[in-house]
Amino acid sequence: MEMSSSGGNQWDRLALEKNQSLDLEKLQLSSYAEKAGAQLSSPRYQTFAVNERFRVKGSAARHAAFQSDVAWIEVVKKGTGSSEENTFSYYAPLREGRFDQDVRLFDGKGTYQVTVRLPSMEEEDRFYDIARFEVINVNPRKYRDIAYTRAGRQAGLYIEQPARGRVAADGRFKLQGRTKDLGVKRLMLRLEKGDRHWEQLISVKNGAFYTEVPLLYGKGEHKLTVMLPDPQRDRYFNEGASLLIDNRSSAKKEPIVYFKHYQERGVKLTYPLAGGDKADMKYRIRGQIDPDAPFAKETKHLIVQTKKDGLDATYFVPVKNYRFDGFFWLRFGPGKYEVTVNVPEITQEQRDYFRFFGVARFHVVNTAQKDLRNLLPSRGIQSDSPAIRQLAEDLTRGKRTDREKALAIYEYVAKTMDYDVHKFRTDAFEYDDSALKALREKTGVCQDYSFLAAALLRSIQMETRFVQGFAEGNRHAWIEVKVDGRWLTMDPTWGSGYLDGSGKFVKRYTTEYFDPNPAVFSKTHTRTGVLY
Structure with missing residues (x-):
């Protein structure tokens, strides 16, 4: 039988018993399947039961006329509506007309409708059904794969961490992956929860990327979408992959605002990841600079500016071996501070002033009650030495x-x-x-x-x-x-x-x-x- 399993356990036995009770009718293919010369070797039945997973495997004789190189397999859990959370799509590569996809039923026990589609032979970006069937999942476990789009598959996008498409986290989330398209230099991340969303560009180097994502909107499920640059349109991005993160932390954060020089000068903040933190008189900042970015070697420090109630102060954070890890003071007493991180202009011109460019901006709340503006160290005044x-x-x-x-x-x-x-x-x-x-x-x-x-x-x-x-x-x-x-x-x-x-x-x-x-x-x- 074509139904795959996760090993000999109670759910395999339950799926077997369920299939024995069903009238296993032969799978019916559509008229487009006949037109394309398509057939499915798996599955073989119109309705059947499995333990979480099964396989879709087939071929198409007239594949040379297809206007796309993937088969589209859409999975919808019945009785839950057709919302994005209750729908999952696989894009299986077509290799000489053959496709083979392991399908996981993402939302635990229940009945799922599965539709297999092949590309049009006349129109781009159009697919036609070749089969539609129902699969009964007997296993209550909810395990979701990472959802890759057609654009993601074409670019060879692969998420290495996490390994699955629904995970739990506590306030922040580690994302690591790669893309086979070495021409991709940046990705865009989009974080969503309800009607709130946040976007950030991240760098890709030699096809690899790694970052930590702040879960800004408190407790509950956040959706993260990894987006690839559109090869046809400058500054446009297409969805490449998406996953769901269940945030266990109830803390809500403010997004950091990143400016164009953040990417252009290769700056990467690893702390903070979000604004709105509380601090006791001083606050830490750390990160790194891409050695291959313009002026990276000449960038010996970052400039941090703080503002509160019309007052401002400036601090320098040293950069050594392309890394920075320092702190600055919240010298004007308790309250909310606007913090701007800057990179210096690199120039040989002698001036009686310094020019620098903003790379990131966020807020910090000082909980210390003392106002030590005239006692704490400040730029050029190392009174703590x-x-x-x-x-x-x-x-x-x-x-x-x-x-x-x-x-x-x-x-x-x-x-x-x-x-x-x-x-x-x-x-x-x-x-x-x-x-x-x-x-x-x-x-x-x-x-x-x-x-x-x-x-x-x-x-x-x-x-x-x-x-x-x-x-x-x-x-x-x-x-x-x-x-x-x-x-x-x-x-x-x-x-x-x-x-x-x-x-x-x-x-x-x-x-x-x-x-x-x-x-x-x-x-x-x-x-x-x-x-x-």
């Missing part, structure tokens, strides 16, 4: 008041640093400009003086602000430190010396710019804001 902290402790040892401590740090920075006139004249700014770089090289411009002074002060828990503004018509930076409940201004750059008439830096330490008279200071300095 052990070397910075040790130096600050050495400089302030024996100082009794915060004012004395601030003056000691002001004096160290002003006396130790030399002003880099070339950098000032040529806008030779670099992404790695920072307190640690200033400490190492002992030279820089106003931002570098301020980076170092701010890092030293914050490292010993003195609230410090990096101030932006202008001084005598030039962009300038200095700092403000909280001492005895008020903000004390200090400009260690101007306290270090001055440029003479020939443009040469003259070293001359002065305390004139430590806690200066506000009226006098405002004659030369104009404050425009604070940089975090």
Whole structure:
């Protein structure tokens, strides 16, 4: 008998008993089967019982005239309607007119209607019935295959993980596979639950792909569709395969918004996979960059920007060996932050500003109640560095008041640093400009003086602000430190010396710019804001 089984067990015996009770009528073929010279060697009966699976096997003598290279086998569970969940299709390859497909009855015990169709001999994308029959599944187990479309089969799409088409997961889902069409560079994933859906492009390299998919819409069944690029239409995708994931987690997440540079620069976030996470003051980000992507070798860091209530802060996450794994701070107290991940523009042009491009955007909720905007590390201000902290402790040892401590740090920075006139004249700014770089090289411009002074002060828990503004018509930076409940201004750059008439830096330490008279200071300095 043509009915296959999963081995000698109670369900095989039950299927056998059921068939013995049935009037096994011979399978009837349609008029199109006669026209195409088609016959089925399996199955042989109009109605029969099986343990989950059976085989459809046949051939067509006039296959050379077919307008497609697959046979279409559609399976519908009776009594459940014709919804997508209750219908399953197989596209069996036609090889010299022969086809052979193992069919699984996907929804457990019940009666299924199966229709076998062959391609038209005159029209593309048209199929005609050659047989229709009923199969009774005696096994209650629900086991669904991955549903491949004709386009998926033609591209040689194959899902390696998971191995079946209905699985359970807990908030996230691993997808791995390959395609024989090595020209495919991207796939689109579409996640659906009810009327909600989300789409994301993923990279394919040497025919292989791997990703983790966030199950965004809480507990219940999500449908995932893997879509292939349409070879005829740019930016269009066709369904290649689909599967169902039963999410056991009730947590609902926000989708991450990906921008075009995410794909173009080969960025892949592995954490987070979705937005809406909660965090306690800081948040982790990790992932990788495709070594073959444009500027991958030159991309030494990502730029993370956070925004909350009109305030924004910037952080750098290092990239080493094409991988990144770091964190950034949620410095403005509790609440919802908008986070944008960026890649730097790679250019040889020297500028007094940096340009970068967004690759992803999501939200994070900070549950920490403290607002530590003026104490936490920030871009260029590595106040958590052990070397910075040790130096600050050495400089302030024996100082009794915060004012004395601030003056000691002001004096160290002003006396130790030399002003880099070339950098000032040529806008030779670099992404790695920072307190640690200033400490190492002992030279820089106003931002570098301020980076170092701010890092030293914050490292010993003195609230410090990096101030932006202008001084005598030039962009300038200095700092403000909280001492005895008020903000004390200090400009260690101007306290270090001055440029003479020939443009040469003259070293001359002065305390004139430590806690200066506000009226006098405002004659030369104009404050425009604070940089975090």
